[in-house]
Amino acid sequence: MKTSGGSDAMKRRAGESAAAAVSDGDVVGLGTGSTAAHAIRRLGDRVDAGLDVRGVPTSFASRELAVEEAIPCLDLPDAVGPDGPGIDLAIDGADQVATGGGEEDTGSGARGDAPVSGGALIKGGGAAHAREKLVDAAADRFLVVADPSKESPRLDRSVPVEVLPAGRTAVAAAVREAGGEPTLRRAERKDGPVVTDNGNLVLDCAFGEIDAPASLAATLSSIPGVVEHGLFVGLADEIHVGTESGVRVDEA
């Protein structure tokens, strides 16, 4: 599984804190990335100890880890279909977490019409954001797990945008039109681009400081050829931040 910056001990504290919020009988969205992996491993320990849960993986990698941990899995369509149990909570990492400020705006991706300030996220460093957004948005509660290196008053990292392969030049042009600079994500250990679990490509789009994440989310969602983007606005309920000495839990 991909790892990123930040101390692994802090990521582990965050993951374990979120895993502790899972109750017997829950259906749990299993996020992707090095921080969510700690939550999945702790859930695996709890399953070993007799906890009855079912996981809904957000990627090939999180499914592999869940299988390794003997966590029974459900596919998303079965979990949220008419006869499905739904998803009680999702636990997922983030590449950047807004700690506050920004315009109060709403748009595509926001849950309800709550004003947006802190808690907006950039996700997709592992190119898993399309399925992550489906699972995280479907959950009754979405717990973000992070270390302090992810926190920022304003979002300013590049926004991953998953695109249909045939749409990549048209989407890139539309992103430039919207003030962004798109870069096709290239694979590190193969010649050529990163191909997502869904068979698509990723454009990492630099917009500088993002003052109005919901407005930008709506703009990106409206571009033909965009499958999903990594701005998660109005979705997070709690942020579990692992620190040097423990865990801080913030309401989003």
Ligand SMILES: O=C[C@H](O)[C@H](O)[C@H](O)COP(=O)(O)O
């Ligand atoms: O596509 C990947 C996901 O959005 C990850 O949750 C995100 O990149 C954070 O990963 P990590 O916990 O490894 O920093």
